[in-house]
Amino acid sequence: MNRRDLFKTAAGASAACALPADAQDAKKIDEAPLIAATSPDAIADGKVRFFAPEEFAALERLSDILMPASANAPGALAAGVAGFLDFLLSESGPDRQRLYRSGVQTLNAEARRLHGKPFSGLSIAEAAPILKPLNEPWTYAGPSDRFSRFLTTAKEEVWQATQSSREWSQAAAARTRSAGGVGLYWLPIE
Amino acid sequence: MKTSHDVLIVGSGASGGMVAHTLTRMGIKCLMLDAGPPVDFERHRVMRPIYDLPYRGFGKPGRFPHVTQANEFNANVWADERENPYTYDPHDPYYWVRVRLAGGKTLVWGRASWRLSDYEFKGKDHDGFGDNWPVSYKDLAPYYDRVEPMFRVSGRKEGFPQLPDGVFLEDNSRDSTSVERFLAAAKRMEVPTTKQRRATGTLASSINLLLPDALATGNLTVVPNAVVREITADKKTGLANGASFVDRRSKREYSVAARVVVVGASTLESTRLLLNSGLANSSGTLGHYLFDQTYTKNIVTALVPEARGGRASRNLMGGGGYIVRFRNLKAREKKFLRGYAFDFGSGGTPSPKYFPLYGEALQKEMAATSGSAFGMTCMGEVLPRYENFVSISKDVKDAWGIPALHIRQKYSDNEREMVKDALSVAEELCHGAGFEILAKHSQMVPPGESIHELGTCRMGSDPKTSVLNGFNQTHDIRNLFVVDGGAFVSGGAQNPTLTILSLAMRASEYMAEEMRKKNI
Numbered sequence: 287m288n289r290r291d292l293f294k295t296a297a298g299a300s301a302a303c304a305l306p307a308d309a310q311d312a313k314k315i316d317e318a319p320l321i322a323a324t325s326p327d328a329i330a331d332g333k334v335r336f337f338a339p340e341e342f343a344a345l346e347r348l349s350d351i352l353m354p355a356s357a358n359a360p361g362a363l364a365a366g367v368a369g370f371l372d373f374l375l376s377e378s379g380p381d382r383q384r385l386y387r388s389g390v391q392t393l394n395a396e397a398r399r400l401h402g403k404p405f406s407g408l409s410i411a412e413a414a415p416i417l418k419p420l421n422e423p424w425t426y427a428g429p430s431d432r433f434s435r436f437l438t439t440a441k442e443e444v445w446q447a448t449q450s451s452r453e454w455s456q457a458a459a460a461r462t463r464s465a466g467g468v469g470l471y472w473l474p475i476e
Numbered sequence: 477m478k479t480s481h482d483v484l485i486v487g488s489g490a491s492g493g494m495v496a497h498t499l500t501r502m503g504i505k506c507l508m509l510d511a512g513p514p515v516d517f518e519r520h521r522v523m524r525p526i527y528d529l530p531y532r533g534f535g536k537p538g539r540f541p542h543v544t545q546a547n548e549f550n551a552n553v554w555a556d557e558r559e560n561p562y563t564y565d566p567h568d569p570y571y572w573v574r575v576r577l578a579g580g581k582t583l584v585w586g587r588a589s590w591r592l593s594d595y596e597f598k599g600k601d602h603d604g605f606g607d608n609w610p611v612s613y614k615d616l617a618p619y620y621d622r623v624e625p626m627f628r629v630s631g632r633k634e635g636f637p638q639l640p641d642g643v644f645l646e647d648n649s650r651d652s653t654s655v656e657r658f659l660a661a662a663k664r665m666e667v668p669t670t671k672q673r674r675a676t677g678t679l680a681s682s683i684n685l686l687l688p689d690a691l692a693t694g695n696l697t698v699v700p701n702a703v704v705r706e707i708t709a710d711k712k713t714g715l716a717n718g719a720s721f722v723d724r725r726s727k728r729e730y731s732v733a734a735r736v737v738v739v740g741a742s743t744l745e746s747t748r749l750l751l752n753s754g755l756a757n758s759s760g761t762l763g764h765y766l767f768d769q770t771y772t773k774n775i776v777t778a779l780v781p782e783a784r785g786g787r788a789s790r791n792l793m794g795g796g797g798y799i800v801r802f803r804n805l806k807a808r809e810k811k812f813l814r815g816y817a818f819d820f821g822s823g824g825t826p827s828p829k830y831f832p833l834y835g836e837a838l839q840k841e842m843a844a845t846s847g848s849a850f851g852m853t854c855m856g857e858v859l860p861r862y863e864n865f866v867s868i869s870k871d872v873k874d875a876w877g878i879p880a881l882h883i884r885q886k887y888s889d890n891e892r893e894m895v896k897d898a899l900s901v902a903e904e905l906c907h908g909a910g911f912e913i914l915a916k917h918s919q920m921v922p923p924g925e926s927i928h929e930l931g932t933c934r935m936g937s938d939p940k941t942s943v944l945n946g947f948n949q950t951h952d953i954r955n956l957f958v959v960d961g962g963a964f965v966s967g968g969a970q971n972p973t974l975t976i977l978s979l980a981m982r983a984s985e986y987m988a989e990e991m992r993k994k995n996i
Contacts, residue, residue, distance in 0.1 A: 325528055327527065351835055353835070354835055354836055354839075356839055374534055377538075410835065420833070420834045421832045422832055424830045424832065424915050427919075438829065441828070441834055442829050443534075446533070446534070450532040450534075451527055451532065454527075467525050468523055469524065469549040470523060471522050471524035471529070471548075472549065472553050473519070473520050473521070473522065473552060475515060475552055475577060476725075
C-alpha cells in the first residue's frame with residue numbers, strides 16, 4: 287500500500303468510526319425491504335372444521351386411494367388434500383356440503399357392511415367394490431345417484447388439489463426446469 | 477354547469493374505444509365515462525404460485541355462480557355479481573359475464589376475429605327467417621379492411637363466401653401431422669377449414685390500441701369509476717342532452733351535458749341504460765330479440781393414438797384451426813336453419829374425469845396420454861326471437877341504486893338440432909383422422925355463457941320494428957347512438973368483436989359528418 291492509499295484508508299476508517307450509532311440506523315429507516323414471507327400451509331396444520339373425525343379419516347383414506355404417491359410425485363396425503371377440502375367445504379354452499387358429507391358417511395357405512403370396519407381401515411382391494419362407480423364411462427350429465435356423483439366429484443377435486451399443492455410444485459421443480467403452477471394473479475383493483 | 481361536451485361516450489371497451497379513436501382524430505372533443513376503474517398492468521398483476529392462493533386455485537366458493545371463465549387467478553377481473561345483480565327465471569338460467577374495468581372485455585377477450593357475410597347480413601333473403609340487417613357486407617367491408625390492420629389480425633385467405641377474407645398478417649404456418657390428418661379427413665367430407673383468425677400482440681385491447689391514440693389528440697377526456705344512471709333528454713326537443721352518473725367509489729352524483737350521446741357499454745348494459753332512461757323505444761322492440769351463440773365446449777375430446785406413451789412430439793402434435801360454416805349454404809338442412817363452426821386443437825392432456833379409472837391406474841393412463849389430446853369446440857348461430865328479451869327488474873337494484881335487468885333467453889329446437897348435427901360431424905371427422913374418441917356430448921352451455929350476447933337494441937330500416945338505423949343512430953332521437961353488440965340483427969357463428977369494431981367506426985364517421993352538417 288502506498289502513502290496515499292494509507293492516508294485514504296486511515297481517513298475512511300476514522301470517518302466510519304466517527305459515525306454515531308443513530309446514523310447507522312438511519313440507513314435502515316430509509317429502506318423498505320420486501321420481507322420474505324411463508325404461508326401457513328408450509329408450517330402449520332389446518333384445523334378440521336367441517337368433517338367429524340371418522341368422516342375426515344374416510345376422506346383422507348379416499349384421497350390416498352384416488353391419488354397415491356408415486357416415484358416422482360407426492361400423493362394427496364402428503365399434499366394435505368383432505369385438510370384443504372375440509373376447509374373448502376366449510377365455505378361452500380349447502381348442496382356441495384351435503385354431497386361430500388353424505389358421500390363420506392356412505393363410504394363408512396359400506397365399509398362396515400362389507401368389512402366390519404370404517405373406510406379408513408380398508409385396503410385398496412377392499413375399497414374397490416365400494417369405488418366401482420368410478421369405473422363407469424364418463425357422461426356429460428354425470429351419474430344420477432348421489433354417491434356416484436360424490437365419487438366422481440371427489441376424484442376430480444382430489445386430483446386438482448394435489449396438483450395445486452406446494453408439495454407437488456416442489457417435486458416438479460426438482461424434476462424439471464419449469465416453474466409449475468405459477469400464474470398471473472390479478473390483485474383487487476380498487 | 478361545467479362545459480358541455482361535443483360527444484359523450486358511455487363505455488371504454490371495443491365499441492366506445494373505437495368511437496373515441498375515430499372521432500378524436502377528426503377533431504371532435506369527446507368525454508368518455510366508464511363504470512370501472514383504470515387498470516395498471518404493472519401494479520395490478522403479479523406472478524404467484526397456485527399453492528399460495530387461499531383456495532389453491534379453486535376460487536372462493538360461490539363468488540361467481542355465473543362466470544365459469546373465472547378462476548382464482550383472474551377473479552378480480554370480473555364484475556362482482558353481488559354489486560351488479562340481475563334476475564332470471566330459475567328454470568331458464570342466464571349466465572351474464574361482465575368486466576367492469578376500463579377497457580372492458582377487450583382486456584380478456586379470446587381475440588377471434590371473423591367477418592360476417594351476407595349469409596348473416598341478408599339471412600332473411602337466404603332462408604326466410606327473421607329480418608335482414610339494414611346494411612350489407614359491401615357496406616361494412618371497407619371498415620373491416622381498416623380495423624383488421626389496427627388489431628393485427630392474422631389469418632389465411634381462402635375465398636369462402638360465407639367467411640370473407642380480410643387484411644391479414646398472413647398465416648401460412650405449417651400444420652402438425654395430427655392436424656394434417658384431420659384436415660385431410662375434412663377435405664374428404666367436403667368440410668371447409670382454415671387457420672384461426674386472431675388479433676395478435678401481447679394485448680389487443682381498447683386500452684393499448686384505441687385509447688392512447690385518442691388521448692394523444694388532446695380531444696379525449698376519460699373518467700373512470702363513473703356509473704351512468706341514465707341518459708338525460710331535453711323535455712322540449714326530445715333530444716339527448718347528457719347523462720347523470722354516480723361515482724363508483726364515493727356514490728356522489730354528477731350530471732354532464734353533451735351535444736351527442738353514444739352508448740357503448742356492452743350489449744345488455746347499453747339496453748339497460750336506455751330502458752332505465754325511458755328513451756328510444758317507440759317501436760317497443762328495445763330489450764327484445766336477445767340472442768347469442770350456442771357454445772358446446774369440448775364437443776369431442778379425442779386421443780391421437782400415435783402420440784401415446786411419450787411420443788407426443790412437436791411434429792405430430794400441436795396447432796389447430798377452424799371449421800367454417802358449411803350447412804345451409806346451398807343445400808337446405810331439414811332439421812335446422814343457419815349453421816355452426818368449430819375450433820379444433822391438437823395437444824395437451826385430457827382431463828382425468830374422462831377416464832373410468834382412479835389411483836395408480838389413472839396416473840399411468842394420464843402419463844401415457846400426456847400431450848396426445850385432440851379437442852373440438854362448436855359455436856353456432858342462435859335465431860333471434862322477439863320472445864327472448866330483457867326488461868327492468870321490479871325489485872332488484874345494483875349497489876348504486878340503479879334498477880337491474882331481468883333476462884329471459886331460451887334456446888329452441890333449431891339450436892338443439894344444430895348441435896346434434898355438429899356432434900355427428902365432429903365424430904365422423906375424428907374417426908376419419910384415425911383418432912380415438914374419449915368423450916363426446918351435445919350439451920350447450922346456458923345462454924349468456926358464450927359472452928357473445930347480441931341484439932336487444934337492433935338495427936333495422938323500419939322504425940316500427942327496430943331501435944337503430946343502419947348507422948347505429950336511434951330512430952327516435954337523432955343525436956343518440958348505440959354502437960355495441962346490441963345493434964346486431966343476427967350473429968352467425970362468428971365471434972362478434974371485429975364486426976362491433978367496424979360498425980362503431982362506420983357509425984362514428986357518419987356521426988361526424990352529421991355534426992359537420994349540423995344535423996345533430
